[in-house]
Amino acid sequence: MYxxxxxxxxxxxxxxxxxxxxxxxxxxxxxxxxxxxxxxSQEYKISKNTVESxxxxxxxxxxxxxxxxxxxxxxxxxxxxxxxxxxDETSSKPSPTYRYNFxxxxxxxxxxxxxxxxxxxxxxVDENLDMGTYPDPQGEFALRxxxxxxxxxLRGVRCDSSQIIVSGAFIDAMGMIADILRPxxxxxxxxxxxxxxxxxxxxHHLYDITPIGVDExxxxxxxxxxxxxxxxxxxxxxxxxxxxSMPVANRLRLLKWARQNDAYIIEDDYDSELTxxxxxxxxxxxxxxxxxxxxxxxxxxxxSPALRIGYLVLPRPLMNRYRAFHGTFARVSLMEQKTLTxxxxxxxxERHLRRVRNLxxxxxDLMKQSLIKHLGDAITIMSEGGGLSINIRPASxxxxxxxxxxxxxxxxxxxxAKNHSGGEWDAIRMGFGGFEMEEIERAVEAFAEVFLxxxx
Amino acid sequence: MYxxxxxxxxxxxxxxxxxxxxxxxxxxxxxxxxxxxxxxSQEYKISKNTVESxxxxxxxxxxxxxxxxxxxxxxxxxxxxxxxxxxDETSSKPSPTYRYNFxxxxxxxxxxxxxxxxxxxxxxVDENLDMGTYPDPQGEFALRxxxxxxxxxLRGVRCDSSQIIVSGAFIDAMGMIADILRPxxxxxxxxxxxxxxxxxxxxHHLYDITPIGVDExxxxxxxxxxxxxxxxxxxxxxxxxxxxSMPVANRLRLLKWARQNDAYIIEDDYDSELTxxxxxxxxxxxxxxxxxxxxxxxxxxxxSPALRIGYLVLPRPLMNRYRAFHGTFARVSLMEQKTLTxxxxxxxxERHLRRVRNLxxxxxDLMKQSLIKHLGDAITIMSEGGGLSINIRPASxxxxxxxxxxxxxxxxxxxxAKNHSGGEWDAIRMGFGGFEMEEIERAVEAFAEVFLxxxx
Numbered sequence: 039m040y041x042x043x044x045x046x047x048x049x050x051x052x053x054x055x056x057x058x059x060x061x062x063x064x065x066x067x068x069x070x071x072x073x074x075x076x077x078x079s080q081e082y083k084i085s086k087n088t089v090e091s092x093x094x095x096x097x098x099x100x101x102x103x104x105x106x107x108x109x110x111x112x113x114x115x116x117x118x119x120x121x122x123x124x125x126d127e128t129s130s131k132p133s134p135t136y137r138y139n140f141x142x143x144x145x146x147x148x149x150x151x152x153x154x155x156x157x158x159x160x161x162x163v164d165e166n167l168d169m170g171t172y173p174d175p176q177g178e179f180a181l182r183x184x185x186x187x188x189x190x191x192l193r194g195v196r197c198d199s200s201q202i203i204v205s206g207a208f209i210d211a212m213g214m215i216a217d218i219l220r221p222x223x224x225x226x227x228x229x230x231x232x233x234x235x236x237x238x239x240x241x242h243h244l245y246d247i248t249p250i251g252v253d254e255x256x257x258x259x260x261x262x263x264x265x266x267x268x269x270x271x272x273x274x275x276x277x278x279x280x281x282x283s284m285p286v287a288n289r290l291r292l293l294k295w296a297r298q299n300d301a302y303i304i305e306d307d308y309d310s311e312l313t314x315x316x317x318x319x320x321x322x323x324x325x326x327x328x329x330x331x332x333x334x335x336x337x338x339x340x341x342s343p344a345l346r347i348g349y350l351v352l353p354r355p356l357m358n359r360y361r362a363f364h365g366t367f368a369r370v371s372l373m374e375q376k377t378l379t380x381x382x383x384x385x386x387x388e389r390h391l392r393r394v395r396n397l398x399x400x401x402x403d404l405m406k407q408s409l410i411k412h413l414g415d416a417i418t419i420m421s422e423g424g425g426l427s428i429n430i431r432p433a434s435x436x437x438x439x440x441x442x443x444x445x446x447x448x449x450x451x452x453x454x455a456k457n458h459s460g461g462e463w464d465a466i467r468m469g470f471g472g473f474e475m476e477e478i479e480r481a482v483e484a485f486a487e488v489f490l491x492x493x494x
Numbered sequence: 495m496y497x498x499x500x501x502x503x504x505x506x507x508x509x510x511x512x513x514x515x516x517x518x519x520x521x522x523x524x525x526x527x528x529x530x531x532x533x534x535s536q537e538y539k540i541s542k543n544t545v546e547s548x549x550x551x552x553x554x555x556x557x558x559x560x561x562x563x564x565x566x567x568x569x570x571x572x573x574x575x576x577x578x579x580x581x582d583e584t585s586s587k588p589s590p591t592y593r594y595n596f597x598x599x600x601x602x603x604x605x606x607x608x609x610x611x612x613x614x615x616x617x618x619v620d621e622n623l624d625m626g627t628y629p630d631p632q633g634e635f636a637l638r639x640x641x642x643x644x645x646x647x648l649r650g651v652r653c654d655s656s657q658i659i660v661s662g663a664f665i666d667a668m669g670m671i672a673d674i675l676r677p678x679x680x681x682x683x684x685x686x687x688x689x690x691x692x693x694x695x696x697x698h699h700l701y702d703i704t705p706i707g708v709d710e711x712x713x714x715x716x717x718x719x720x721x722x723x724x725x726x727x728x729x730x731x732x733x734x735x736x737x738x739s740m741p742v743a744n745r746l747r748l749l750k751w752a753r754q755n756d757a758y759i760i761e762d763d764y765d766s767e768l769t770x771x772x773x774x775x776x777x778x779x780x781x782x783x784x785x786x787x788x789x790x791x792x793x794x795x796x797x798s799p800a801l802r803i804g805y806l807v808l809p810r811p812l813m814n815r816y817r818a819f820h821g822t823f824a825r826v827s828l829m830e831q832k833t834l835t836x837x838x839x840x841x842x843x844e845r846h847l848r849r850v851r852n853l854x855x856x857x858x859d860l861m862k863q864s865l866i867k868h869l870g871d872a873i874t875i876m877s878e879g880g881g882l883s884i885n886i887r888p889a890s891x892x893x894x895x896x897x898x899x900x901x902x903x904x905x906x907x908x909x910x911a912k913n914h915s916g917g918e919w920d921a922i923r924m925g926f927g928g929f930e931m932e933e934i935e936r937a938v939e940a941f942a943e944v945f946l947x948x949x950x
Contacts, residue, residue, distance in 0.1 A: 049841050051643060087643040090655060094639030095839050098832075099621065143628070150625035159619075159829075160612060165555065169606035169798040170928065172599070183550030187507060187543040199546060206662050207823055213669060217698045238819050242673045244700050342625040344828035363694050367663055371830050372800035373615075376554075383551050385505050472626065 042082055050084055055092035062101050062112050072102060072110040137449035138481040142427035142469030143343065149394060150342050154386060155377065162376035173368040177204025177349070178375045184382035185335075185349050192388075193307065194320030195333055195351060203350040203360065206369045208308075211334050211348050212236055215304060216243035218352075218359045219269055223302060227267030229257050231461035233278045236271045236306065245269075249461070252277060256284035259291050268301040275310040275319045279455040279465065281421020281429060289322050296330035302353075303331045311340040311391055314399040315423045329353035337378070339426070340394050341387070346370075347378065398426065401470040401478060408479045409468065412486035416493060426471035429455060431464070432493065438464065441492045448488050450481075498538055506540055511548035518557050518568050528558060528566040593905035594937040598883035598925030599799065605850060606798050610842060611833065618832035629824040633660025633805070634831045640838035641791075641805050648844070649763065650776030651789055651807060659806040659816065662825045664764075667790050667804050668692055671760060672699035674808075674815045675725055679758060683723030685713050687915035689734045692727045692762065701725075705917070708733060712740035715747050724757040731766040731775045735911040735921065737877020737885060745778050752786035758809075759787045767796040767847055770855040771879045785809035793834070795882070796850050797843070802826075803834065854882065857926040857934060864935045865924065868942035872949060882927035885911060887920070888949065894920065897948045904944050906937075 040057035042050055058072070066072075075093060079086045093110055096102045103113045176182065182199035189195035205211040216239055226240040230249030241247060248265045251258045256277050262270060272292075274284040284292075296303050303322065310318045323331040333351035347370055352360055368375075381387055405428055409417065413430075420429040432438075438454060445452045456464040473481055496513035498506055514528070522528075531549060535542045549566055552558045559569040632638065638655035645651035661667040672695055682696040686705030697703060704721045707714045712733045718726060728748075730740040740748075752759050759778065766774045779787040789807035803826055808816055824831075837843055861884055865873065869886075876885040888894075894910065901908050912920040929937055 049844070052839065052841060055839075085643075085646055087639070087646045087654060091639045091643040091839065094636040094655065095835075098634065098636035098835065141627070145626040147624050147626045152619055152623065152625065156616060156619045159615060163608055163612045163615075167608065167800075168603050169608065169800045170601040170603045171597070172799045178554065180550040180554035183543070183547045187541075187547040190541060190543045198543060199550065206666065206825055209820070209823060210662065210666065210825070220698070220700075235819075235822060242676070242819065243698070244676075343628045344623075344625045344824075346824060346827050363691075363698065364665070366691060367665060368800075368802060369662055369666070371802050371827065374827050374830065379551075379554065383508065383511075383547065385508060388505070 051088045051091040054089065055095050058092060058096060059101060066112045068112050070112045074109055136451040138484055139451040139472065140453060140469045141472050142453050142467040144426065144469060144472035146472055146474065149397065151390060158380040159373065159377045162380055163373060167372060167376065169372065173372045175365050175368050177202065177368065178379060181375045181379040184379055188382065188387065189351065193310065194324035196324055197351045201351050201354060203352060204370055204375060205348045205350055207338065207346045207348055208235065208336065209239060210369055211350050212239040214350065214364045215332055216240050217363060218356055219302060223268040225267045227262055227265055227270040229272055229277060231279055231459035231463040234458050234460040237460060252280055254282050255288050256282050259288060259295060263295055268299060269304065271304040271306065273306045273308065274322045275307055276424050279429065279459045283319055289325055293326050293330060297328045304334065305331050306334045308336055309339040309425045312395065312398060312426065313424045314402050323351060329355055340391055347374065398471060401473065401475060402428065404475065404478045405468060405470040405482060408482035412482055413489060416490065420465045427467040427469040429465040429467055436493050441489065444488050444492050448484065450485055450488060507544045507547035510545065511551050514548060514552060515557060522568045524568050526568045530565055592907040594940055595907040595928065596909060596925045597928050598909050598923040600882065600925060600928035602928055602930065605853065607846060614836040615829065615833045618836055619829060623828060623832065625828065629828045631821050631824050633658065633824065634835060637831050637835040640835055644838065644843065645807065650780035652780055653807045657807050657810060659808060660826055660831065661804045661806055663794065663802045663804055664691065664792065665695060666825055667806050668695040670806065670820045671788055672696050673820060674812055675758060679724040681723045683718055683721055683726040685728055685733060687735055687917035687919040690914050690916040693916060708736055710738050711744050712738050715744055715751060719751055724755060725760065727760040727762065729762045729764065730778045731763055732880050735885065735915045739775055745781055749782050749786060753784045760790065761787050762790045764792055765795040765881050768851065768854055768882065769880045770858050779807065785811055796847055803830065854927060857929065857931060858884065860931065860934045861924060861926040861938060864938035868938055869945060872946065876921045883923040883925040885921040885923055892949050897945065900948055901944050904940065906941055906944060
């Protein structure tokens with residue numbers, strides 16, 4: 039029985055949180071079931087949201103875990119970030135997680151420079167930040183200047199800070215473009231297979247959509263030229279999902295098509311920072327001398343998917359259209375912008391890129407070696423050399439659904455290209471970014487075992 | 495002449511920034527003009543973006559200021575947040591700013607609890623945050639639980655955390671709704687006058703738009719019932735811009751209309767936290783027992799416009815449509831979410847609301863008194879008692895363009911309702927949130943002087 043005092047200055051949910059935490063850390067054993075939210079709510083005559091708030095905080099801090107359709111349980115010490123609970127080997131196991139998760143868009147947890155970022159955040163806030171008013175809609179000037187410098191120096195983009203828009207994540211950036219171009223350019227083309235979220239944004243804005251085939255040189259430009267499209271979305275440096283890269287001759291042809299047809303090219307340069315075998319290919323935008331390319335970049339792939347910050351480079355003639363509506367309000371917290379500005383300005387971003395690239399190159403190479411060692415001729419490597427996954431296909435027919443199912447039974451989580459690229463093109467996306475170096479070979483070995491059984 | 499070393503590990507823009515900063519703090523007098531970006535770029539054979547990056551940082555830190563069409567100048571010490579420059583009274587003045595700025599959506603700078611927020615941020619980050627992967631698309635569970643609790647306890651909203659979506663700012667939240675409803679509910683109605691950004695979002699999603707008149711009871715429901723609209727956007731607690739509030743009888747009629755027509759009501763509860771004469775009116779959503787209301791709230795008005803965080807409460811039957819597309823990716827940085835969670839969980843949010851309400855009530859009352867004292871019968875007060883402005887109209891005809899112009903000449907910046915509400919309805923929005931208490935009467939007095947001259 040917890041003592042809750044409705045007349046206290048301390049809110050009820052906080053009293054309950056403290057009482058439960060005390061109980062968990064002193065009395066309850068790991069794996070014990072906690073009373074249901076409904077039960078506590080009835081017993082103490084407090085709202086269910088009050089109880090949920092207390093449980094949510096305990097959950098966020100790792101004291102309790104949630105089991106679907108069952109309820110809340112005292113968490114295992116291993117899952118406890120603060121480590122106040124001692125491990126009890128006899129307790130019931132937590133809900134099953136995967137032994138090996140090949141999630142293809144993950145960076146390992148310790149790559150993000152948390153301590154440095156915290157220090158920079160504190161400095162940014164100490165500069166007497168004005169949180170009482172609306173920030174620059176386009177993004178803070180200093181941050182735009184840093185992004186322009188980075189893009190010019192390292193991605194070969196031609197731009198200055200006046201063309202940069204600091205955006206939220208991908209959907210936000212693409213939504214702005216869809217709004218800006220819709221009145222004059224309502225026909226959208228996209229690589230097929232291609233990134234299904236890009237397609238969905240333009241579908242939601244009621245564009246006509248034309249899928250255009252992809253070969254080893256990326257988007258097939260002849261097919262595009264025969265279509266009515268006047269906007270095309272491409273991933274020229276690292277085609278999603280096939281991994282191909284568009285040669286310069288094709289890039290120039292594509293730019294010519296855009297010039298001749300008053301068309302726009304949306305260049306999504308999502309993970310060119312993660313290139314392992316050569317210097318990253320300079321952007322398509324850098325070859326454009328006719329203001330035909332809208333460039334999209336992100337901090338999600340090489341810095342953190344949890345920051346939710348990206349950016350656009352708009353051709354100058356589109357800036358007025360941007361200002362008419364989207365140019366009204368900023369998209370990203372001022373504190374985050376100031377912190378990221380310091381991070382870039384002081385050279386941490388470029389140092390971080392070297393570190394991310396070096397570490398992931400090693401992981402990439404080890405995964406490739408392990409795949410060859412354990413699967414050899416049984417698979418074909420479809421794409422490699424960049425990003426956070428190596429894409430493979432079985433060399434002969436194999437039931438991929440069965441493979442996925444058997445893998446799950448063995449505690450292995452697999453990901454397939456088809457689910458995110460809206461076509462028939464498929465590959466198994468062997469993500470390496472989330473593994474520690476020493477896990478990779480074991481993970482591939484475990485996968486190979488399931489694969490070879492299913493293959494027979 | 496600065497010494498830049500291209501072979502150094504320190505990036506050129508950082509070397510230049512340091513050299514310029516040294517120069518500014520030791521040699522240059524306040525108001526001195528700095529060389530143009532182009533000139534430095536040519537002289538040192540470095541890219542313009544490199545120079546701009548250095549200037550942008552100096553600008554962000556307050557060392558220099560930018561004057562349109564002129565260039566960069568060493569800033570006045572008053573504008574220098576770090577205070578390393580001593581004030582030189584003989585120097586040229588900085589570019590003109592307003593003596594009195596009646597900006598109607600500003601909170602005073604010192605209201606935001608910067609130190610506390612920094613402390614909570616540090617704690618949130620120290621909880622071993624995983625920045626290597628994508629956060630919960632809907633928003634962190636613990637934050638959603640806090641928002642649900644707040645809305646239930648203080649806004650009378652009926653919801654739980656499973657219906658909450660943590661969004662970016664207003665355009666983001668409205669864009670999601672427009673995407674979700676477009677396939678089945680393509681006809682949108684909005685208060686007229688009403689918030690023009692809300693209208694623009696739905697225009698961009700190619701809805702049919704019907705403006706519906708507003709009277710002293712808010713939206714005119716008979717007019718709505720005669721239209722074909724099946725989605726209606728309203729601000730029932732504090733109509734934007736007229737300030738009216740919808741009585742309960744009308745709220746119930748509106749809900750009935752929605753039930754009978756399979757229609758949705760978007761309730762934008764943007765500033766109900768800022769109510770000064772009574773308890774805030776409970777939400778319309780709380781009267782709904784048929785899942786017809788989509789509720790939008792924000793942290794922009796009472797906490798900070800620079801955070802860029804808002805939220806939605808979706809009716810349960812719409813959650814699957816949300817998940818199909820927008821439910822793929824989170825909108826707000828994980829660090830910000832965790833910090834805000836702690837802020838709410840530990841009762842700071844409610845304490846802060848009391849503080850914001852008390853301070854702004856005083857400012858509101860003083861501005862009202864000052865307006866009556868200095869303008870008396872020459873104006874009509876159109877709306878008061880909430881928000882961050884008192885809306886007034888001249889009691890007799892007056893050329894508002896001339897008033898605006900004369901005010902600007904006198905260093906006074908005015909804002910007009912018509913510019914943001916897409917109708918003929920107009921009022922002068924006398925914002926008080928950004929003034930210090932002791933400034934308010936002086937500001938009104940200065941305004942009254944201009945007003946009374948123009949009035950003659």
